[in-house]
Amino acid sequence: MTNTRRQFLKTGLAGAGAMAASAPMRSMAQPAPGARPNIVWIVSEDNNPFIGAYGDALANTPNIDALAKAGILYRHAYSNAPVCAPSRFGILTGVLPESCAPAQHMRADAKAAGILPSYPDLLRKAGYYVTNNVKTDYNCDIDPKAIWDDSSTRAHWKNRPEGKPFMAVFNLMTTHESQNFKPTPGKVQPDAVRVPAYMPDTPVIRADIAGYYNRMEIMDGQVGKLLAELDAAGLSDDTIVFYYSDNGGVLPRSKRYCYDSGLRCALTVRVPPKWAHLAPNGPGSVVEAPVSFIDLAPTVLSLGGVPIPKAMQGRALLGKAAKAPGKYAFGMRNRMDERYDFVRTVTDGRWRYVRNYMPHLPLMQNQAFAWLAKGYQEIDRLRMEGKLSPLQQRLFEERPFEELYDTQGDPDETVNLAANPAQASRMAEMRRALDAHMLAINDNGFIPEGSSLEGYVPSRVAGAYPLKRLMLLGQVAARGDRRKAGVLRAALADRNEVVRFWGATGFAVQGAFGNDLPLLAQIAKTDPVPQVRVAACEALARSGDAATACPLLAQMLVARYHSKVRLQALNVLTRMGPAAAPALDQLRALTADKDEYLPNAARFAVQMLEGTYDPSKPIYDLEALLSRGSTNGPAPKD
Template structure:
């Protein structure tokens, strides 16, 4: 097989809100069609429910405490290992970035030689650039990587929508209130608009005849910008879509339910292109699941970590097929002794200002429920039986009947932390000066006097 072109779509803050992922009230016909023509993964998990750390893991095959991006790129954190674009460039690919990325303030440092639509990152403009690029490609050109990134469906949204509040299927862990239903209508409209633009690019790829030599990928960074999703380790925050299509090369309409981490993405793509996978990365290939051929070394768990967003509030999670365990180290002052007090998560008024995303905490949904849901610190330990409690509403960590499971999940997490050289519980990652300044400014905006 000739080296395939690689086209990757990554919107912002989508979660799994697509029709093909069971959200029948969302209109995403183009991405649903892509799933019908390709392979859809239903248990694909990000290592972090935060933009930069998640994307860095996707494109480095390593956890944030291994690759250096333990916080947002605009808060001074830098990738310290090779990016997917850099590796492909070394193999002779022309590397193109269209629109948005979140791993560096300097995209060329990541390995992108050609930058498009950097002055206008609205989704239609980004897709116009991608379509123009595809039209100009000839069959004999060297292979290319096209990363098409959208700021959509991140807040704020246009205040126009064709969706009706009464037609929204709210997640059961949020109260059914008019303000929340109304908030979701704008989110759904943003998804539909994004889907239309992705469809335009896919149509152009087919029209130009490049479809058979281009592997197309669609995923996102983390959960939707609502309480209980983005910036949390609950499944709505860390389970994200992954759809992969390659005409006449990959199965059509295949659905894969195995546990997969987004650190496994890069080694899989390199192996698919028949390139050597770097030995020092943490992820491992799921190529056999993608192609439907060969044996797969099953993952027993997925694991993730969060360190910085607006605050330093270190957390880890480990998830098996049956159980989820979340460990928060920032809750107990003894466990963050030695960390920089200027960066620590704080309790102000009725809000625990940790790494919870600024956009979530300033949303209409949060403002509607804050008085009832925002006045307590989160627990140090959380344990959920995902079979009995798929929406993670009943914390079993203090339930004596779950003592054996809790002990086993603690041991599993400890083993993953040791294996990946996580800094806690023995040490902390010090903030840089930009993190202190910018994070501090965000925290001040979030404080309630």
């Protein structure tokens, strides 16, 4: 268990009550020659724009509203991943996580130190005093101590050396999903909220939504306190202030999912008059074009007058290097905690196109940490009792390869228009945009986790990762067209392990028959790459030969295999249902493993096989995990 997750579980940071926003600017003085602005980022956790300035009439967010009124509001702002660690990798480096596997997975250790730049390191080298209070969660091997002047619970711009400009980040944990595991009373009552169509309208769900609003109000008070500190020090005129959330969330089917509910966030920037020349837009303006958080690193460098590295993939929104926003914002999803998936998405601010490369997996898979929320427990209970509507039941079903939603007319994103003839030209355009983006960034998503090909450098070696070919193969695999079985069969014989993996995955999606079954059995037993063997086993199991697949998968649960190979095998066994019963002893043994994700996944698999699963009895053992200690230092005190 990471220190980050532990600190969210142990501390609530209730914060101060709502406070008045910073007082009006007092000076119209121009900056002295060579002067640079101070910069403050106020970052909240896991929230969509449940904010008055974004048109939410139920929200009680006077401080953020005032900040937006005095600044620039980005109407369509998106995180690049619907969960913190991959999103924060992109914010730190200015490089999308899927460009540097395994950073696209939730909680990984991508190799980025000495390879990719980071905005705090560049600012510090340019003379800024840079601080981070306190969350990192960078999903890579960059050491926070090496890039920040101070990254701790004490980090603050107040500690800067005299005369230095500062860039200070404050991370507010008040709205983190763990804070919604218990009710939060406040102004917003359950009977006042709107329940999205994909969720059942029950008292439990309503209480979760109301509690989320009330957490937002508490967080808004903390924003006000930080703004008041700047004003009391006489620094508001010299400081550009950003407010944003690291990803969407945190209700069911939001955080972790590639819809607006998981990716759409608030972003507002207040630029004081003294620095107005650095802002393309004036106070109180609204930017309708889509932007995403991959733009944050180049933006802060541009404001500080620091050259933007070529590796950074976003564009500066402010400062001397500012460019107009692009037409699209892109998002992604891969492994989320203990469950695998592969989704890519693009939006123009209204229309959202979603591509599911593993459509045979249900949208919503049990995740032990998420299921600590009463809302997830409630939905799963109603599923087991057969009480969900057909629309709500879709959360637990396989998906189409492509989805298209009009987020203006259908804000819950429930009516898939991908096959609507009237949308054919839009579908073609958004397909092309997503394809071009994936190729431009060298999207590593096709590489199975734990492969030696993962990484910004290995995946760019000539011939090692044939992305264009893999995108075509992935489409064949995900569409499940049996007429293309010959393409998958040829892929199984390829020298490249990722190509073989997707050949096997294609048969897992569409099912195999005839002469393909012996070929898959041979690969499942003899392929030198275990991830390929796992995929071949799933193809066998979904084609009716679980008897061959089960013992082979059970053999890959032992400690000599990479932890993520074990997790992949465990996931396939879980999806096999009762056919995985011969592996029950091996699954039981994994419940005591020291890995962060294997025990939770194994407990769920065992309970399903034993018939003891109860959504209201969390699989996640909080007390045991909190008592283990941390590799990232001690958890903060309550």
